[in-house]
Amino acid sequence: MKLMYSPGACSVGIHVLLEEIGKPYEPVLVNLREGAQFKPEFTAVNPKSKVPTLVRDDGSVLTEYPAIAFWLARTNPEKKLLPDDVESQARALETLDYAVSTIHMQGFSRLFRASNYTPNPADEDKVKERGKELVEKGFVVMDKALGGKDYLVGAFSIADSALFYTEFWGAKRMNMKLPANCEAHLNRMMARPAVQRVLQQEGVA
Numbered sequence: 029m030k031l032m033y034s035p036g037a038c039s040v041g042i043h044v045l046l047e048e049i050g051k052p053y054e055p056v057l058v059n060l061r062e063g064a065q066f067k068p069e070f071t072a073v074n075p076k077s078k079v080p081t082l083v084r085d086d087g088s089v090l091t092e093y094p095a096i097a098f099w100l101a102r103t104n105p106e107k108k109l110l111p112d113d114v115e116s117q118a119r120a121l122e123t124l125d126y127a128v129s130t131i132h133m134q135g136f137s138r139l140f141r142a143s144n145y146t147p148n149p150a151d152e153d154k155v156k157e158r159g160k161e162l163v164e165k166g167f168v169v170m171d172k173a174l175g176g177k178d179y180l181v182g183a184f185s186i187a188d189s190a191l192f193y194t195e196f197w198g199a200k201r202m203n204m205k206l207p208a209n210c211e212a213h214l215n216r217m218m219a220r221p222a223v224q225r226v227l228q229q230e231g232v233a
């Protein structure tokens with residue numbers, strides 16, 4: 029398998045899952061800052077110009093964080109990256125989707141790429157302000173979801189990999205103060221050997 033990733037991008041969460049699984053894979057750097065996602069070499073693989081992109085052993089390509097995480101969990105059942113019971117599985121997918129679709133795509137996307145949300149540069153600060161509000165609200169929701177638990181559905185699951193990358197962005201890139209349960213969750217994630225290896229490999233430790 030090949031994981032196409034960019035250092036510190038949301039692909040870091042899938043990178044963590046691959047390290048947790050422990051099977052051989054090849055990390056392939058796609059430097060978003062240099063626009064590598066728009067180059068023909070990459071768009072031939074993923075015309076969406078996005079990471080994470082997973083090229084599987086049979087050459088087929090899987091995109092979209094929730095789909096990749098779900099596929100990795102289901103094809104490596106012994107790693108218990110999804111709980112066994114349907115209720116907890118649904119809760120894992122619920123929180124995974126919230127982290128990716130709301131906290132990341134609605135919140136952080138406004139903070140990181142304000143120009144995508146307004147044609148008027150003078151409005152970009154307002155866009156960023158809205159992004160920050162959405163992220164903060166998202167962390168409040170996740171803080172509640174974590175109440176009394178080490179991980180979102182009790183044991184570590186694919187949902188935690190997604191919450192991890194948003195918490196990492198919040199605390200380490202935006203210098204935000206996370207609510208207490210999210211802060212403890214981020215610290216718990218950072219203490220996992222798989223996470224430490226990935227942050228070293230990506231050069232964002």
Ligand SMILES: N[C@@H](CCC(=O)N[C@@H](CS)C(=O)NCC(=O)O)C(=O)O
Pocket residue numbers: 037038039060065077078079080091092093094128133
């Ligand atoms: N919905 C996608 C989001 C992926 C995404 O937005 N990735 C960002 C990096 S965090 C990206 O590749 N951006 C490319 C760009 O900004 O041009 C998913 O769930 O995988």
